[in-house]
Amino acid sequence: MKLFLVSLGLLALTSCSNPFDSSKHGTIGGIQVDSSQWNAMHAKYKESALFHRRFKHKDVDSLIQVHQKSNLFQIDQIGKSVEGRAIFELAYGKGDKKVMLWSQMHGDEPTATMALFDLFNFLEGKGDGFDSIRTVLQENLNIRFIPMLNPDGAERFLRRNAQSIDLNRDARANQTVEGALLKSRAKSFQPRYGFNLHDQNIYYNVPNTKNPVSISLLAPAYNTERGVNEVREGAMQIIVGMNKILQQYVPDAVAKYDDTYTPRGFGDNFQSWGASTVLIESGGMKGDPEKQEIRKLNFIIILNALIEIAQGSYENYDAKGYEEIPFNASQMHDIVIRGLSFGNDSIPLTSDIAVRRGENTIGGDYFVRGRIEDIGDLPESYGYDEVEAEGLKFIPAKIAPKPLPNFAALTPAIAYDLLKKGYMGVQITQLLPTEEGLLHNLPIQVFSKTVFATTPFIDLGGTANFYIGDSTGKLKYAILNGYLIDLEKPLKEAGLLKNRIQ
Incomplete structure (x- = not known):
């Protein structure tokens, strides 16, 4: 010792x-x-x-x-x-x-x-x-x-x-x-x-x-x-x-x-x-x-x-x-993705992306909203989590095609299975009054009447809900509401997720 x-x-x-x-x-x-x-x-x-x-x-x-x-x-x-x-x-x-x-x-x-x-x-x-x-x-x-x-x-x-x-x-x-x-x-x-x-x-x-x-x-x-x-x-x-x-x-x-x-x-x-x-x-x-x-x-x-x-x-x-103690620098982010390809066929682009999460207080608790904080040449930026994305590309998130009847039907295993298939949002058709706006730690966005926001591109200040995959389209990482989830591993981050039914 x-x-x-x-x-x-x-x-x-x-x-x-x-x-x-x-x-x-x-x-x-x-x-x-x-x-x-x-x-x-x-x-x-x-x-x-x-x-x-x-x-x-x-x-x-x-x-x-x-x-x-x-x-x-x-x-x-x-x-x-x-x-x-x-x-x-x-x-x-x-x-x-x-x-x-x-x-x-x-x-x-x-x-x-x-x-x-x-x-x-x-x-x-x-x-x-x-x-x-x-x-x-x-x-x-x-x-x-x-x-x-x-x-x-x-x-x-x-x-x-x-x-x-x-x-x-x-x-x-x-x-x-x-x-x-x-x-x-x-x-x-x-x-x-x-x-x-x-x-x-x-x-x-x-x-x-x-x-x-x-x-x-x-x-x-x-x-x-x-x-x-x-x-x-x-x-x-x-x-x-x-x-x-x-x-x-x-x-x-x-x-x-x-x-x-x-x-x-x-x-x-x-x-x-x-x-x-x-x-x-x-x-x-x-x-x-x-x-x-x-x-x-x-x-x-x-x-x-x-x-x-x-x-x-x-x-x-x-x-x-x-x-001898150094002064604070301000270069941290929740996630930094290095060298991600996210342009289009006519104008290719490979660059770095920084993501931060914002807390929204509700009662005695809070939920998170992830956003794109910066885009560009970011070698002096650092992340609590970092992804070396050379050879990888941006893949938009999708909404699950089939709604679920109630929130009880959405287990962590079902949510993670949907996430790994490219679905970051799922609709619940019949939420109880007590479930409206409910905080949860499921690895998916849940919505009822409000449509979950997906985006076909990386947008400065926009939502941080997208996938990172290889050239064949295989999904490797999910950036879900500003959280990094490695899709090739068992889900361990669920306890840290702070999401809210929309």
């Missing part, structure tokens, strides 16, 4: 005379710490009530009431959103190092909120061999957590608040009740450290690689010149520690967010108010649409950073390591 250095801060928990003795790396209170133990820690304390991204304020409210009973946190309702939803703050610790963490100021950016509730569970734990960590945190830190600043946005799974204002662009004007609340809490508490917790889109990549950025970090600028004072340098040092542990989990999948000074932004203002502030942006990871693995990374790096702050050990990092 690979053993690695979790953080210098953890080393100070040992009783050895030299806490930085290399022979003691990975030891916490006599326990050897490796990735499997971090994983086990998160698995034990992962909040099971939050298991997908589209949870609501009521879910957070219920969990707050549970933690209220533990008496570990001082929990206060510090305000209400525009639509009257409660905004809570949890206070923890009796130390003199003040730390403030706030999450979900954008309603559709919930990954860190899940991680915070995992962290609350950990802090309430005991007798698991990690009590020495809790003692260090409790005795050295004074923490304020705001787990959901924008409950109205969370209710709609939208970025902005109920007034359509971006809370992270309201630090200067304080036009919103939620933005004004965050600023007032910061001014009264006067934190020395801040954590601004967000999600970024999944199409950022590490420059010149096909690696999606799983975690993006930033020590925000406090002035237009992007100067580095003691406060910002402290944030950089904390990030160096985060990056060290992230490289053990997601090597070459970490980047920096754009550091252009934003006078309206809260991170930039917290930095100027004297709080060493770290921005964490949860990005993308193949096979993790609900960001549960990235949630775990948030839990680990936030807990790691809090330990380092408690011990002061982050100061041992060289801030130059921060500059």
Whole structure:
């Protein structure tokens, strides 16, 4: 089992005379710490009530009431959103190092909120061999957590608040009740450290690689010149520690967010108010649409950073390591098809195609619409999935010639058999009222009165429903609603498909 250095801060928990003795790396209170133990820690304390991204304020409210009973946190309702939803703050610790963490100021950016509730569970734990960590945190830190600043946005799974204002662009004007609340809490508490917790889109990549950025970090600028004072340098040092542990989990999948000074932004203002502030942006990871693995990374790096702050050990990092982290590039797509033939007999054309999927929120869930994002010479573009299509050609999708009587007649096996025969859409003649608009993960488009959209050509911005086949017309791949399905393999992607009856 690979053993690695979790953080210098953890080393100070040992009783050895030299806490930085290399022979003691990975030891916490006599326990050897490796990735499997971090994983086990998160698995034990992962909040099971939050298991997908589209949870609501009521879910957070219920969990707050549970933690209220533990008496570990001082929990206060510090305000209400525009639509009257409660905004809570949890206070923890009796130390003199003040730390403030706030999450979900954008309603559709919930990954860190899940991680915070995992962290609350950990802090309430005991007798698991990690009590020495809790003692260090409790005795050295004074923490304020705001787990959901924008409950109205969370209710709609939208970025902005109920007034359509971006809370992270309201630090200067304080036009919103939620933005004004965050600023007032910061001014009264006067934190020395801040954590601004967000999600970024999944199409950022590490420059010149096909690696999606799983975690993006930033020590925000406090002035237009992007100067580095003691406060910002402290944030950089904390990030160096985060990056060290992230490289053990997601090597070459970490980047920096754009550091252009934003006078309206809260991170930039917290930095100027004297709080060493770290921005964490949860990005993308193949096979993790609900960001549960990235949630775990948030839990680990936030807990790691809090330990380092408690011990002061982050100061041992060289801030130059921060500059070595590359900035985000934006070259990712869901699918990139390279060298596909899709012209016609009179005007042949072979080119690259990029596909992206857009999410459409419906209730507490969502469905997907795939579209053609780009066409042309795309060697600098990358895909979560890629197809080398030299010698292959575009083949239009068809609608199944025979409708099915009801939705129950459409099994996954029947749907996949139709798909492999060139049919991407099937009509259901008698849908129940409860089935209209139903979300499903079948490998086919289902429609009743609305005709499924097929296209005889590749159209920029158009639907991504077509086949890729060889010169004989044999179908090799289906691009179904922006998902790539290898027709020569058993269907494994069905659980990830997010389609809707039209």
